[in-house]
Amino acid sequence: MHDIQQALLHNLEVLGTGRALAQLADDFLDHFPDPCRLARRHADKILRRHTGKVWNPDQVWWHQFTDAASSSRSYTGWAHYQRPIKTRRFTELMIERFDVGFQDATDELDLYGGFYSQGPHAQRFDERNEVPMLARDVQKDFWNLDFAQVVRDEVETFWKVRTDDFRVLAKVTLLAQCKEAERAGRLTAQDARQVRALVSSVLASAERAPTLELLRKAAGEGEMHINVYRPSVGRACLYILRPTSGRVWLYMPYDDQALRAFASEQAMAHWLRGWATTTEGMQRLRAAVVADEHLGDGHDAAEDALRQLADSSSDAAALKLLQRYSTPGSGNLFSQLVEDARSDMRHNAKLMVDNQRLRKAMLTGYLAAFIKVGALLVPLSTGISLALLAASVTKVWLEVDAAAHARSRQARQDALRGAIIDSIFAALNMIELGFGASHATLNYRAPFHETQASLADWQPVAHPQGLLEAREAKETLDGLQQGRQALRGIRLDSKGECWIDLQGRPYRVRYSTELKTWLIVPPDNPFAFGPIRPVRLNDVGEWELLGPPRLAGGVPGDGLAPQPSAFWDEYMLTDEQRSEVLSDAALARQTSLLEQSDIPELASDAEPLVDEEGFDYVDEHGACTYTYKHDGRFRNHLIDLYTMDDGINDYLRQGVRNFNYADEVSYLDKLADALERLPADAEVPLYRGGCGERGTSGIHFRSGRFKKGDILVNTDLTSFTENPYIIRKFSADTNKVSPQGLEGVFDDTSVVFELPAGRYHSGRPIAPFSSHYDEAETLFLPGAYFQIDEISEITGVDFRFVNVRIKQVGKPRSGPVYDLRSGEPFDRGAYVERLGAPHLVDRFFAP
Structure with a gap:
């Protein structure tokens, strides 16, 4: 058992390095020229x-x-x-x-x-x-x-910018692999000391944790002979390292048992020969061979070389075969790994069809099948670059086609990221306190409003309870262990969770290395997405909440006095790359929800059926099911059409029938049936933007006519997003450009609705089915009621809007109800007349 306080202090000490390495890994993966x-x-x-x-x-x-x-x-x-x-x-x-x-x-x-x-x-x-x-x-x-040339240029740019990052990740991976190999007995303590010294002589001691500065420095390896085994087309399969001690290390970075030490080369050949004769060993060796049938070159030669190794008559013969297919390395392991990964990527990109190759084919009438699309669509390329970063992930990915790749790319990238995070955790000797909490602290990808924030001008908030109402815990802090040193003022529970007392109320906190301060967080989800609530200890040892300028006096009153928002300062920026990160994360989250649901899967060699109106479906026990999984992705033709065609909402809003695909009423019945069968989820906050240009004006919220407690209802298919970067294009006039050069100008009609996590129940996540997956949508059918919790005005450098915080409630028994989109009183009779479909209105608005 670890002493919780000591373990937390150690984790805090190395967390800055760990978070910096995790960010480096994220940047590396985000910029990889997939x-x-x-x-x-x-x-x-x-x-x-x-x-x-x-x-x-x-x-x-x-x-x-x-x-x-x-x-x-x-x-x-x-x-x-x-x-x-x-x-x-x-x-x-x-x-x-x-x-x-x-x-x-x-x-x-x-x-x-x-x-x-x-x-x-x-x-x-x-x-x-x-x-x-x-x-x-x-x-x-x-x-x-000339897309092939685009890819080649991206590969060159990537390596020009990211070579040092690759070296750092390679070193972290080696340190983690070394720790595992020593623990498993494949390396002696002396072997492990020398392997760690390959990264830095300072790290030869197992007790010393690496820093980013140490990992950035060139490794001082001393005398080291490296041979690279290349069974095909000059590509690396494994590395044979010989330090001055006379020992031999076999390094197989693709394998989950990457490091193994031997007394001599003959002993290594003996083990490798025996391993290759086993089914598992040959499979794992094949997984390391970069050449693949998809790439069209060297596959047979590589297979033959591996088979010769397995069939060799003696250890000496096996050693000769290893030597035949090996070439001397550079003498620096990490430089060698860089060169092999870069060469591998260049080779794959060279196989793509470019303009020059196509012109030659036009003259001959024949274009050779240089490469299959499936091979190029493998994330993070193939071979050593993939293997080094995720030893447990093999090249079975090459078997997927483009369709499956498109939906699983984020899952694969998450798997790679997870493997890197595991390596960082091990390399830093971090201690898990139970239930994955310590690992989650490292694995957590801080949102951009946290990583980009500056607290320099933030001041204590005199009356913080209004801002912290949703984060107050029901815990009692009596009897909890008092923290010391870096944990001064913190209370520690038996699970390693951290708590503070602020003005007599308990709050859970986590440490942000990005902001170098503690943050108050939701007690049941310390990594929930939402505005940051930083705290600090004052001179008398009491915790105080910090807020941006002009919030220092407390919570704004009922009026619409303009107030700033560090959260929206970030998400009203136009940053496509950051937005893509959030959209990918939302897609992965929603896809995971669907994976846990009972959704039928169509065989890969089968095709969906088509109903009488042209909608795709599958037959499930004699019933038409419009939601299914096929080719690795979830599908629903009805939802996809909604995301592509505004005609159905034109009908719901105005009674206009311009939906070209099918009868509007029939379509809505099918869509509602399909949506109601999807899993509901309220784990994340949702946002919806509107403005007069888009038919969802917020000007009526400025008049004072609406107040806390009023009820709104949606009369159309209403979508919210998990990705706040999306909001600007819906809440501003995108036909105009702001003084800062950003697309979108705000006016009095600009509005942003906010649905906090846990405050809604009927929304259905639809991003996995959508043609606009980047919008990370959750869809509400007509007839969802929302109560206003707060109305405020948010302002920034080039934006301003009415912020309406709402929560979903049941149908009120009495009192007025207002259309969420227009602010007008909802009239059921007029709605029936507009749609001309009483049964549809009864479905959405039960009498």
Whole structure:
């Protein structure tokens, strides 16, 4: 058992280094030139430029046909009622390009092909599922872009900027692998000391924890001979290291038993030969071989080399085979790892189809199959770069296709990040106090409003209870252990949780290394997303809450006196990369919810059925089920259409029938059935922006007509987002540019609704089904009632809006109810007349 206080003090001491390394890992992964991510980014721009709308490139298909029917209603002038002979998702098409035969015959592209929002199983390909753009225009974009060259340039830029970061991560990984190998008995204590010295002589002692400064310094390894085993196309498989002691270390960074020491090379060959004869050993060696059938080069040669090793007649013969396929390394392990990873990425990028290769193919009429799309769409490339960063993750990922990759990329990146965090935790000798709490402190990815905040001007808040109401705990602090040193003023419970007493009330806290202070957090979720509440000990040893300037006097009154917000100062910025991070996290969270639900899965070689109105579904025990999983992703055609077509909300808001795909009432019945079967969730705060330009004005909240306790109701399909970066484009006029050069100008109609975590119950997360997954939506059917908790005005450098904090409640028994979108009193009779569908109104607004 660890003494809780001592363990916490140690963890706090190294937490700054750990958090810095975790941030370095995040930056490394976020900037890694993943071809799929790059393809999606450029595909998104092409789709938006030609259609004026945002599409998910992975849900846009290029279909090729042998016949066509003239159509006056379709964008291309053609429709198709046969199954396509060839199909590619738009992301795949970015990489593969159009067939060589179409490169000159551009007129035939739009006759015999087209872009559609349904896969090859659809019964029709016409204006109802067409993506309105011409293939010949897209082909010009492909030639102008030359995507293969884009990837190569990104690879070079990445290594120019991130080489030192790779070295740091490689060192952290080696330290963690060394600790595990010594504990398992594969390294002696002396071996382990020398391995740690490869990182830094200062770290030879096991008690010394690394710092970022130490890891950044060039390693002083002394005499070290390195041989690199390359069974195929010059690519690294494993490393044989010989220190001056005469020992031999076998380093297999891809393997979960990465380090193993031997008395001699002969002993190493003996073990490796025996290991290769086992099924498990051969599988793990194959997992390390970079060459793969998807890459089209060297696979057979690598297989043959490994088989020769397994079949060698003696240890001496095995050693000769190792020597035959080995080359001398650079003498510096980490420089060698950098060079191998960089060469591997360059090699893969070189195999892509570029303009030059396509021009040659046009002359010969033949384009060699240099590489399969599936191989390029593996996150973080293949081989040593992947293996080094996540020893437990193998190249089985190469077996996925582009469709599966698109939805699982974040999950894979999370797996890589998790492996790196595990290495950091081990390398820093951090101590787990139970239930993963210590690991979570390191693993937690601080939100941008925490990492980017400055507390220099923040002052004590005299009356903090209003700001802290939702975070007050019911715990009693009597009898809890008093903290000392860096934990002065903190109370420690038996689980290692940290608490403070502020003005006689208990609050849970966690330490923020980014802000170098303690933060009050929700007692049941210390890493919940929300505004930061920093505290400090004053001169008399009492805790006090800090607030930004102009909040120092306490909580604002009932009026709309402008007040600042450090939270919205960050999220009203336009930062696509940061926004993508939050959207990816939201998608992963929502996908995890669906994974835990009983949702049918369609076999990979099967196709969905299509109902009488053209909506995709699967048959589940004789019933039409519109939500299902296929090709590694969750699907719901009804939800996807909602995210792409405003027509259904035009009907709900105005009674206008311009939904082209099907009858509005029938569609809404099906959609409501499907949504109600999805898991509900209220774990995160939600936000919704509006302005007069978008038909959701907030001007009525400025008049004083609304107050705390008033009830609002939605009469349309109402979406909120988990990603506050999204809010600016909905709460401001995006046709104008602010004085700071950001898209979007705010006015008196700008409004932001805020739904705190745990304060709603009927919303359904829909990002995994959406063409706009980046909007991280949770959708509410009409008829959800919300009570106003607070109305305030938030101002910043170039933004201002009415902030309406609400919570979902049941239908009130009496009293007025107001339309959330317009502020007008809700009139049920007028709503029935507008929709012309009494049963639909009864469904959403039960009498």
